[in-house]
Amino acid sequence: MELWISIWECPVAVKINFCCVKCMMKCVNNSQLLVDLTLSVCVCLFVCFASWEVLRFLLSNLRWWMDEYGFDGFRFDGVTSMLYHHHGMGAGFSGDYSEYFGLQVDEDALVYLMLANHILHTLYPDCITVAEDVSGMPALCRGVEEGGLGFDYRLAMAIPDKWIQILKECKDEDWDIGNIVHTLTNRRYGEKCIAYAESHDQALVGDKTLAFWLMDKEMYTNMSSLTPMTPVIDRGIQLHKMIRLLTHGLGGEGYLNFIGKEVLRDISVILSGLNSSYVQETGNEFGHPEWLDFPREGNDQSYHYARRQFNLLDMGNLRYHQLFVFDRDMNLTEDKYGWLAAPPAFVSAKHEEDKVIVFERGRVLFIFNFNPSQSFQDYRVAVETPGTYPLAFVCHGKACFPLNIQELAFFCHSFKAS
Ligand SMILES: *[C@@H]1O[C@H](CO)[C@@H](O)[C@H](O)[C@H]1NC(C)=O
Ligand SMILES: *[C@@H]1O[C@H](CO)[C@@H](O)[C@H](O)[C@H]1NC(C)=O
Ligand SMILES: *[C@@H]1O[C@H](CO)[C@@H](O)[C@H](O)[C@H]1NC(C)=O
Numbered sequence: 001m002e003l004w005i006s007i008w009e010c011p012v013a014v015k016i017n018f019c020c021v022k023c024m025m026k027c028v029n030n031s032q033l034l035v036d037l038t039l040s041v042c043v044c045l046f047v048c049f050a051s052w053e054v055l056r057f058l059l060s061n062l063r064w065w066m067d068e069y070g071f072d073g074f075r076f077d078g079v080t081s082m083l084y085h086h087h088g089m090g091a092g093f094s095g096d097y098s099e100y101f102g103l104q105v106d107e108d109a110l111v112y113l114m115l116a117n118h119i120l121h122t123l124y125p126d127c128i129t130v131a132e133d134v135s136g137m138p139a140l141c142r143g144v145e146e147g148g149l150g151f152d153y154r155l156a157m158a159i160p161d162k163w164i165q166i167l168k169e170c171k172d173e174d175w176d177i178g179n180i181v182h183t184l185t186n187r188r189y190g191e192k193c194i195a196y197a198e199s200h201d202q203a204l205v206g207d208k209t210l211a212f213w214l215m216d217k218e219m220y221t222n223m224s225s226l227t228p229m230t231p232v233i234d235r236g237i238q239l240h241k242m243i244r245l246l247t248h249g250l251g252g253e254g255y256l257n258f259i260g261k262e263v264l265r266d267i268s269v270i271l272s273g274l275n276s277s278y279v280q281e282t283g284n285e286f287g288h289p290e291w292l293d294f295p296r297e298g299n300d301q302s303y304h305y306a307r308r309q310f311n312l313l314d315m316g317n318l319r320y321h322q323l324f325v326f327d328r329d330m331n332l333t334e335d336k337y338g339w340l341a342a343p344p345a346f347v348s349a350k351h352e353e354d355k356v357i358v359f360e361r362g363r364v365l366f367i368f369n370f371n372p373s374q375s376f377q378d379y380r381v382a383v384e385t386p387g388t389y390p391l392a393f394v395c396h397g398k399a400c401f402p403l404n405i406q407e408l409a410f411f412c413h414s415f416k417a418s
Contacts, residue, residue, distance in 0.1 A: 049082075049108035058112065059119055066124055073128030074120070075155070080135045082109040093135045100137050110149065117150025128152050130194060141191035156193040156252050158183055163197055163243055167213040172235075172372035177357060181350045184250040189344070195251025197244050203292050211287035214239055219289040223319045237319060240287055241326050242368060248330055249366045250345050250359060255334070257327065286313060286324040337364045348382040358382070365389055 049055065065071045080088040084104050093099050113131075120127045121144075131140055131151040142148025162183040166175060187193045202209050211219065214236035222230045248255050289312075293305035312320040334340055342362030349358035355371040358381045365383055369376065383389070 049106070049112040055112060055115065059115060062116055062120060063123065066120070066127065072126065073130065073152075075130040075132060076113070076116075076151075077132050079113070079131045079133040079137075079140075082106065082113070083133070083135065083137055088135060091135075095136065097138070100135070113149050113151075114144050118144045121150060130155060132157065134158070136188065138188060139191070141188075141193075153192045153194045153252075153254055154187075155256070156187065156195045158186065159195055159247055159251050160198045160202060163210060163247075164202060164208075164213065167210065172370075173355075175355060175370055177350045177352050177355055177370065180246075181250070181347055181357060184247065185344065185347065187252070192253035193251070194254035194256050195247050196256035197247045199256065200292065203288070207291075209288070209291070210243065211236065211240060211289070212291075215287070219287065223287075223289075225317050225319055225322070233319065237287070237323065240323060242370070244327065245330055246357065246366070246368055248334065249339060249361060249364070250347075253340055255331075255340060257331070286320045286327065288312070288320070338362055339364050346384070360384060 049058075062074065065074075076082075083106060084091065085106050086104055091099070091104075117129055120129060129151045130153045131149070132155045133140055134157045136154075137149070139146070139148035141151045141154050144150040162180065166180070170176070184195070198210050201207065215232055218230060218232045218236075222233050288309060290309070291305060293299055293302075295301040295303055295306065299305075312318055313324050315321060339345075339362035345359040345361035345366075347357070347359040349356060351357075354374070354376065355369065356376070356379070357366070357368040357370070359366050360383060363385075365381070367379075367381060
């Protein structure tokens with residue numbers, strides 16, 4: 001099933017004091033109405049949620065998109081900047097409750113978000129709302145009737161930042177396994193998150209996607225499977241897959257993907273599994289080379305980079321195609337086992353020296369070896385229930401591929417700890 005949701009981004013070239021209806025709509029979800037081009041930050045000069053007319057306008061606007069366009073939900077952009085008078089700027093969030101409850105909270109904005117979620121979920125029971133909130137406001141994703149803000153999901157924004165930071169700053173042998181696991185599991189119990197390894201934020205000009213950090217210029221010349229594998233491409237492809245699978249398994253209750261049959265960046269697609277969500281946006285799932293850049297003064301209004309090169313997927317002898325196949329199979333495997341809908345994972349091992357992560361979720365056992373130089377044999381891992389486990393994915397040395405489920409089994413015995 002394909003679901004359409006809208007994404008409103010902070011416009012990059014809006015003139016100061018330019019205020020049309022469209023901008024007010026953006027303000028809604030954004031409180032980043034106007035862009036201060038001199039500071040190149042988005043500042044909202046239009047915080048007006050207390051006004052009756054504004055509220056009415058904003059709420060009926062949501063309804064209009066639902067009724068007229070049959071949207072399946074909304075992703076509210078920049079929720080952190082709405083929630084606090086300090087707009088999240090210069091504020092740290094360590095998890096202490098005093099950071100979330102106090103006079104710094106913009107109650108009018110908070111009430112608007114509760115109202116928005118209330119009307120959306122009441123009028124359209126299937127509607128999905130997603131909050132882009134980096135602060136981790138408690139009860140953001142609990143029902144309004146419980147005193148929550150009523151969102152279905154929060155975007156786990158710390159995860160992509162963590163991956164980029166690791167690829168930028170760490171050598172392979174220095175990866176901090178405990179810290180990776182912490183970032184992937186650091187969410188409020190009972191509030192659902194959408195995990196993702198990267199988003200359009202990384203694909204836009206000025207930043208680099210995971211694939212670019214991993215493989216850089218070799219993506220232009222060495223991606224044909226007809227030429228020998230180079231060490232850079234080999235490492236890049238394996239890590240690209242492992243990072244995705246780990247994020248998918250451990251990071252949330254939904255997964256955001258970026259292959260996108262997207263109309264620029266204003267619309268994204270949610271593909272919903274049984275109880276889990278799969279969001280699709282623009283981007284880099286298949287290691288798309290290059291970046292996104294929209295026509296603007298700085299690039300002579302060029303459309304050259306305002307494109308996705310889906311043609312790369314049609315050439316079976318390009319390794320982009322293999323990355324895509326992995327991604328598809330990962331998605332289908334989840335569909336079969338439903339780990340996204342299962343309770344949070346039980347992490348039984350995060351071994352700093354071996355660089356091994358083991359966890360169990362939804363009756364699926366995940367074992368990752370991030371060790372750049374060592375493989376292990378007879379590695380002992382813990383499982384909750386002894387028995388036979390079918391192998392769904394094997395990533396080993398040069399290849400990372402899904403198996404025919406019947407093909408191989410992985411046995412475990414119960415044993416007594418002495
Ligand atoms: C990778 O690309 C470079 C640049 O074109 C080329 O010189 C090199 O031979 C390629 N390596 C392989 C293994 O094809
Ligand atoms: C991903 O899985 C969903 C079901 O959970 C399915 O509807 C969708 O087509 C799949 N997408 C891809 C790219 O395989
Ligand atoms: C989906 O949710 C329903 C009710 O919440 C539950 O009965 C069902 O087992 C779930 N399905 C999966 C695959 O987790």
